[in-house]
Amino acid sequence: MPELPEVEALKDFLTEHLTGHEIVRALPVAISVLKTYDPPLSALEGRTVTGVGRRGKFLALATDGGPHLVTHLARAGWLQWKDRLPDGMPKPGRGPLALRVALETGAGFDLTEAGTQKRLAVYVVQDPGEVPGIARLGPDPLADGFDEAAFAALLKDEHRQLKGALRDQSLIVGVGNAYSDEILHAARMSPFRLAAKLTPDETRTLYTALRETLTEAVERSRGLAAGRLKAEKKSGLRVHGRTGEACPVCGDTVREVSFSDSSLQYCPTCQTGGKPLADRRMSRLLK
Structure with a gap:
């Protein structure tokens, strides 16, 4: 399971690779991964990523004036970056691919989940605080004020x-x-x-x-x-x-x-x- 150090590193990596780029496509391959439906995932399309944050083990992608894409990788989830995404639409099936996000450059990332227990979660919200798991979080142990x-x-x-x-x-x-x-x-x-x-x-x-x-x-x-x-x-x-x-x-x-x-x-x-x-x-x- 990715924990604070790995999620922090993913935040830094995505900040470098996503900020300033436009999301042209956001595709749910495993429909069970989506935990919210309003706004729809398509509301991210045409938006520019303005930053990436971490709340505990949650990653939150902010867009210009639009919704946030929040994900929790759970026990067996992971983010796979691709400098060039495969052409064509991914096909739903029994494989690990759960969601794909494509940029205007042709690059993007896949969210994948191994195993049979599907706990990977994706939320599209106006404010990350709307995600129940984030609302319940305690203090961050690496925060300056956590003495x-x-x-x-x-x-x-x-x-x-x-x-x-x-x-x-x-x-x-x-x-x-x-x-x-x-x-x-x-x-x-x-x-x-x-x-x-x-x-x-x-x-x-x-x-x-x-x-x-x-x-x-x-x-x-x-x-x-x-x-x-x-x-x-x-x-x-x-x-x-x-x-x-x-x-x-x-x-x-x-x-x-x-x-x-x-x-x-x-x-x-x-x-x-x-x-x-x-x-x-x-x-x-x-x-």
């Missing part, structure tokens, strides 16, 4: 485990399954710790890990073409997706806890005092 005190205030009455709290977009935006693992590893904390139980020193440590992990990931992704972002994300991860490999900090074996539709990875030595975590349903350490 340690603001972070501590969010966790003060948060009686969930750290893993779930970090991933809650209504609490803090942009962090998903991968970077929550990375942040907790950097902070040397168990994903099962209760957020409200952190001491002030632990809160400071987690805040630092949050900001530094995301900032470093953004810097690694900055300037990369859209097609290289997935590989860059994977190469920079220390524990997420690395079950069975050696922890780069201590050398212990990275372990995994599986859920019904996802999993988390962690290092026992760095994060849980050397003890492997129990099954998620037990929510406690193995004795």
